[in-house]
Every structure is written in structure tokens, then in C-alpha cells.
Amino acid sequence: MDILVNESLKAYIDPLTPEEHEALEQSILAEGCRDALVLWGNVLVDGHNRYGICREHGLPFQTVQNTRFQSMDDVHLWMIDQHLGRRSVSDFQRGVLALRKREILAERRALVEQARAQAEAAPPAEAAGTGGDGAPPWSEDDAHAAPAFDSREALAKAARLSSNQVGLIEKIQKQATPEVVAAVKSGTISINAAAAVATLPAEEQRAAAMAGGDELKQAAKRARESKRKPREPKPAKEHEGADAADATQTGELQALRQRVAELTAENDALRQQIAELQAASA
Structure with a gap:
């Protein structure tokens, strides 16, 4: 049987580093290809690196069929x-893999719910049919695994990460450029x-x-610093406020006293003038 290498499946999982590939090659050359390659029909699902090494050196290998695959989503979930x-x-x-799994399961569950809604809305004669074309290649029970990934905590547990790490990885996937993603991968x-x-x-x-x-x-340091809120000015101390209020009151009081003194002097002068006029007319 001719084995078919599906390039999208081959690239679905990040490739080995040169060092990892060399270590695998040395192991196979010394001990042979111990693990069987996994096939779906004639499509290679697992063992792309082993297959390439064995073909390059003319080494024998075993294959095994996974008969449970019904769709490419099944293949992806298994991988x-x-x-x-x-x-x-x-x-x-x-x-990244756990987030991919959540997406696949969520889409699968949505399709199952859609199919159920269509079946309930169909006339009795159609609903009692044999299913027909377009039915999803999995049962409703298969979609019940989706809720396990509804929460970030459950997803983090499956990936053996913290919830915070999962949140950061989600942000990287949504906002980072390919160059930054490559840097974190490496x-x-x-x-x-x-x-x-x-x-x-x-x-x-990209420049960074x-x-x-x-x-x-x-760049990461600059990004963090730009998010920090500027420091708010320290509130004035209570005694400083009190001192300022006292100073204001003292100034107002002095101005009033000065005005009273001026008015008193004017009154005295008027009284003196009146007294002089009365004396002159007597």
C-alpha cells in the first residue's frame, strides 16, 4: 500500500527541532523503528518523522490502522x-493544542445542537427518516465532551498549565505577529x-x-510600563489644609479690623467737626 502524506496533517503539529530530529534518527539507526506508524486508510496520521527517516535509510517499519476515525476532526483530536x-x-x-481542541469540540457541539433543532422542527414524516445526507459523522454522545473545555480552568488542567498561562497564550494567538509567535515557540x-x-x-x-x-x-518592558497608571499626586496633609484655612481666616480678620479702625477714625473726625460748628454758632 502506498502511504499518502497529507501536508496539512504533517504541519498540524509543530515540527521537531533539528536537535530532536537528529536524536530520533540516531535512535532509529541504532534500534530500528520500534513504534508503528498510524494510518487512516492510506493517509499517514502519526509518525511523519519516523517515516521520512526510514525511507531515507531504507529501513523497515510497521503500520497500524485506526478504525475509529470518521472525519478529519477525529484525526485532529487524536493527534x-x-x-x-x-x-x-x-x-x-x-x-495552543488545548485551544485547538476546545475549538473543534465547540464546533462539533454546535453542529449537533443545530441538527437536533432541525430534527425537532421537521415534520414527523421527515423526522422519522433514516437520517439522510448531511448528518454529522459522530453521535450526540460524542459531542458531550465539549462542555469539559467550556471553562479556562478545565482547559488549563488538560494542558497542564495555569489559567493565567492559558489566557496569555490566547492573547498571543489573537494579537501577536508571526515573528513574535516564532520567537516564543523557539x-x-x-x-x-x-x-x-x-x-x-x-x-x-516585527522590528523587535x-x-x-x-x-x-x-519591547516587553516598554509595553508593561506603558500600561502602568501615572502616579496620582499625594493628597495634602490634613494639618497643611488646616494651616492654610487658619491663614486665610487670619488675613480676613485683620482686614476687617483695619476697616473698623478706619470707620472709627472717620466717625471721630465727623464728631469733632460737628462740635466745632456748634461752638461757633453759640
Whole structure:
């Protein structure tokens, strides 16, 4: 049987690093291909690296059929579960895979709900039919796994991450440029730093990624600092306020006293003038 390599399936999981591929090749050359390749019909599902190495060196290998696959989504879910359980997968990769699984399960559940609603709305004669074309290639029970990924906590548990890490990975997927994503995949920067850089304009992200790890770290620092609220001015101390109020009252009191003194002097002068006029007329 000719094995068919589906390029989209091959690229669905991040490829091995050169060092990892070399280690696998040395292992196969020394001990042979111990694990069977997994097929869906003639499509290769698992074992792309082993298949390539065996073909290159003319080494024999075994294959096994997975008869439970009914759709490409089934294949993707199986691949995700296989890699979520592997220690060599990084935290970022596990988060991305878990988010992919949540998306697939949510879409599957939505289709099941849609099919159920259509069946309930159909006339009795149609609802009692045999199902017909367009029915999803899975049962309603299969879609019940979807609610397990409804919460971020459940998703984080499946990926062996914290809820905060899952949130950061979601932000990176939505906002980061491909260059920043490549940097976090390679381990050049941390998930936390990549999430901070992802908040910057796309051109600034690309420029930082092209400049290397140090510039990415500086970009992350700038992004964090830009989000910090400016410090509010310290409120005046109570005694300072009291002193100011006292000073104001003292000034007003002095002005009133001065005005009273002026009016008193004017009154005295008028009395003196009146007394002089009375004396002159006597």
C-alpha cells in the first residue's frame, strides 16, 4: 500500500527541532523503528518523522490502522491528545493544542445542537427518516465532551498549565505577529513577555523580533510600563489644609479690623467737626 502524506496533517503539529530530529534518527539507526506508524486508510496520521527517516535509510517499519476515525476532526483530536501527553511538548505548544481542541469540540457541539433543532422542527414524516445526507459523522454522545473545555480552568488542567498561562497564550494567538509567535515557540522569549509584546503595534512587534531576544525583552518592558497608571499626586496633609484655612481666616480678620479702625477714625473726625460748628454758632 502506498502511504499518502497529507501536508496539512504533517504541519498540524509543530515540527521537531533539528536537535530532536537528529536524536530520533540516531535512535532509529541504532534500534530500528520500534513504534508503528498510524494510518487512516492510506493517509499517514502519526509518525511523519519516523517515516521520512526510514525511507531515507531504507529501513523497515510497521503500520497500524485506526478504525475509529470518521472525519478529519477525529484525526485532529487524536493527534492533539497524543501530543498533550508528551513531555517534549513545550508549555506554549500544549496551550495552543488545548485551544485547538476546545475549538473543534465547540464546533462539533454546535453542529449537533443545530441538527437536533432541525430534527425537532421537521415534520414527523421527515423526522422519522433514516437520517439522510448531511448528518454529522459522530453521535450526540460524542459531542458531550465539549462542555469539559467550556471553562479556562478545565482547559488549563488538560494542558497542564495555569489559567493565567492559558489566557496569555490566547492573547498571543489573537494579537501577536508571526515573528513574535516564532520567537516564543523557539524559546527566545517567555510566554509572559510574548503576551506583553503582542499588545504593541504590529510593526513594532516585527522590528523587535527581527532584532533578537534582547530587543524583544526591552519591547516587553516598554509595553508593561506603558500600561502602568501615572502616579496620582499625594493628597495634602490634613494639618497643611488646616494651616492654610487658619491663614486665610487670619488675613480676613485683620482686614476687617483695619476697616473698623478706619470707620472709627472717620466717625471721630465727623464728631469733632460737628462740635466745632456748634461752638461757633453759640
